[in-house]
Amino acid sequence: METSITKVHQHLDRILKYLNPLLPLANCHMVEFFTENHWEKLLPKNLIQTIDKWDLNSAVEKFWTYASEPKKNNNCELSKWIHKAQNHSLSVNNDYCISVEELEQHLQCWGGSVLPEIKITEFMTSKKSYEVQRMSRFVASLYNATSSTHCMEAGGGRGHLLVALTLGYNVPSLTVDCDDKALKNAADRVKIIQKQWRAIAKKITNGNEELFIDNKQCNIHRFATSFITNKTNVAKIMKEAFPEHYENDYKVLLTGLHTCGNLGPDSLRIFSSQTSTTALFNVPCCYHLLTEKVDADLFDVFQRDYGCGTSEHGFPMSEYLRGYNLGRNARMLAAQSLDRVLHYRQLPDKSLLYRALFQIIVKTHLPKSNLKDGKLKKIASKCDNFTQYFKMADKVLSLGLFDRLPDSYLTDVSNDLHCQWKQIVMFNLLRLCLAQVIESVVLLDRLLYLLENGYRKSYIVKLFDPVMSPRCHSIVAVR
Incomplete structure (x- = not known):
């Protein structure tokens, strides 16, 4: 136990030493990119000088190349930036961050056997189908290994995971969610799936798909509003x-597939404090909805409706990181996926450029105004250029600036769109490199909380393909 805790401490220390000087970058607002001069203030000068030598296409292509080849030794400043971030991100080490194969071995050591996968291709998206197929067999295997009597899904919503557990693995299961309407719809959907189970579900054994011969017990998947x-x-x-x-x-x-915000930490606290829980299998999500001491007033809609008086802060959980803060924008960044951006070669939306340029005009002529960005989220897709965006945004917000300002002023603000767009694109990609670093801090903090409370059989498992499911890590623990 002490060895594991010491290793996690050392890992966190190394990450935080790298991350702390970069938190201003992680917590910046892209809206203020030009007005606060993020390009010059938040990036190293030698990195800026290197990128300035290239045009946009060359810079982007080099980013794709360096980010896709982490072991390639290159003295280019861009390569150094990318690889340094990658080297401070959580990776499988077969110690406290394990692979699926390592999880299978642990399950066998705990007295269980790894059950075959169940494939369901109807009534859920391809992403959710993949996640359920991948996760459900390990939850069912852990259920057997720990001699559990029931499975409870925290924040299950539509109940996708537990459909597989009940109908495929015969596990009595309860989906708990605070949205009563969602649960009612889920219950109706389960009845339909149950009727069509033989036609839509396949058991995968040694790569071969087999039909289900028998129907599992009825009425063992239930729902509760809480x-x-x-x-x-x-x-x-x-x-x-x-x-x-x-x-x-x-x-x-106690399980949960993509538990949002504080629901993940609260699930860990329930497992730690209540002896009725035998095991934990939790996949976290939505780090921006976590609460920290620095932004405890920024609760999500459910927390506002139900209150947060009984909940502790979502980050940090461990005693070791007590008093440490990431910041809301940093946590929001952690929910983004560099793997998916690399795979699809995704560039940021032009709305980032238009909104940042619009901020220049607003700050110049209405410095005391407090704009509500929510009203501007969908207008960029309707605009072919910045002039159209400015006109539409001005109308939506009733600012009266578009007709007052001369055309020459608008030209001055956007006098070098090509250079401005290049800076926005590269800044966004460079900042995105920190996403997995920040997520690593959140995950290691949760693991450390369990270890500090005496649960030595606690692991981070890289469960999903990060392109298919960007929140790909799970927290697994056994009492």
């Missing part, structure tokens, strides 16, 4: 949902 916090009593909810099992002890595997 806003989950760290104080939620798992045993009580399970007793209410499965009263026929009341005389037996409830041994609950």
